[in-house]
Amino acid sequence: MNRPTRPPTRSGRLPPPAFLRALPGLSIPAIALLALLALPSCKRPSLADAGDPGPDKKTLRVITTTTMVTDMVQHILGDDPGVSVTGLMASGIDPHTYNLPARAQAKLRQADVVFYSGHHLEGRTDELYKSLKGRDILVTAVAESLPREKLLVPKGFEGNPDPHVWGDAALWAECVDGVLETLVKARPDKKDALIANASKYKSQLTELDTWVQQQIAQIPPEHRVLITSHDAFNYFGRAYGLEVIGIQGISTVDQAGLADIAKTTDLIKGRNLKAIFVESSVSPAAIERVARDANVEIGGELFSDALGPAGEMETVNGETYDVGTYIGMLKHNVNTVVAALK
Numbered sequence: 001m002n003r004p005t006r007p008p009t010r011s012g013r014l015p016p017p018a019f020l021r022a023l024p025g026l027s028i029p030a031i032a033l034l035a036l037l038a039l040p041s042c043k044r045p046s047l048a049d050a051g052d053p054g055p056d057k058k059t060l061r062v063i064t065t066t067t068m069v070t071d072m073v074q075h076i077l078g079d080d081p082g083v084s085v086t087g088l089m090a091s092g093i094d095p096h097t098y099n100l101p102a103r104a105q106a107k108l109r110q111a112d113v114v115f116y117s118g119h120h121l122e123g124r125t126d127e128l129y130k131s132l133k134g135r136d137i138l139v140t141a142v143a144e145s146l147p148r149e150k151l152l153v154p155k156g157f158e159g160n161p162d163p164h165v166w167g168d169a170a171l172w173a174e175c176v177d178g179v180l181e182t183l184v185k186a187r188p189d190k191k192d193a194l195i196a197n198a199s200k201y202k203s204q205l206t207e208l209d210t211w212v213q214q215q216i217a218q219i220p221p222e223h224r225v226l227i228t229s230h231d232a233f234n235y236f237g238r239a240y241g242l243e244v245i246g247i248q249g250i251s252t253v254d255q256a257g258l259a260d261i262a263k264t265t266d267l268i269k270g271r272n273l274k275a276i277f278v279e280s281s282v283s284p285a286a287i288e289r290v291a292r293d294a295n296v297e298i299g300g301e302l303f304s305d306a307l308g309p310a311g312e313m314e315t316v317n318g319e320t321y322d323v324g325t326y327i328g329m330l331k332h333n334v335n336t337v338v339a340a341l342k
């Protein structure tokens, strides 16, 4: 199998997909504002536009948080000039530590519809989205529509489910209905088109789920171990049969300690694993340290909590996809993992 076409650096790591990494001196609000500027202009008005007149009163104002959520909402909306979609987080933004700039907060309160991922993924802004309910704004936590029995509840997580549900394409497909329901309430005259778009997107996600299973089957069972920075891949692992180890836990707020690094290093050596992986929205420091200590290859960069840069095309095995879409992101991750572990 060909490796993904994004050229790796000397460390074997793919270059940072987000321009934000080149700007370490910026504050988080400044970075978030730049992230908004980085979004393509199509149906995504920037909050930083001069004068910021915003959409007219007839336009339905939809605000979304993560790139995965934005992508799903846009697929279901289709081409609807009566709606503006503003994604708050761009590629490379870590939702666990994301803070909303004051100007975006004001914009949020003027929204008609808000979609966030939920289950405390947006750790610092979760309460803010919840507080919008009852303000004449339709607020939907996309992952919270899933039945409890399908969710993973990690030990020591105080009964809260793991929020990274998009790792399982079939589970992510189940989230489509809740988004559709909200959009039909907001755009009743577009009901038929919304239902058709949602149905098409669900079948694409179901096809993707089958494709992932077929690809993972190429990895010998003893090599099906995915070691990454944080625990973003538990649903991916459960759905596709990989053991998953994130060295710094469920949220990126926790840093990997020396004990975590030593334990992971021992495990890699003991099981003779071939590669471990860095994540696009998380500092690679701990993974790079483990790679050195265990003398193991970094198999590439995976997109965990944010999609790739919008419009960045990648070709693997003759198939070209946009890593800035959910489908392209998962294909990138699977192709990267299979190439390194098989």
Ligand SMILES: [Zn+2]
Binding pocket: 096, 164, 230, 231, 232, 250, 251, 252, 304, 305
């Ligand atoms: Zn995460």
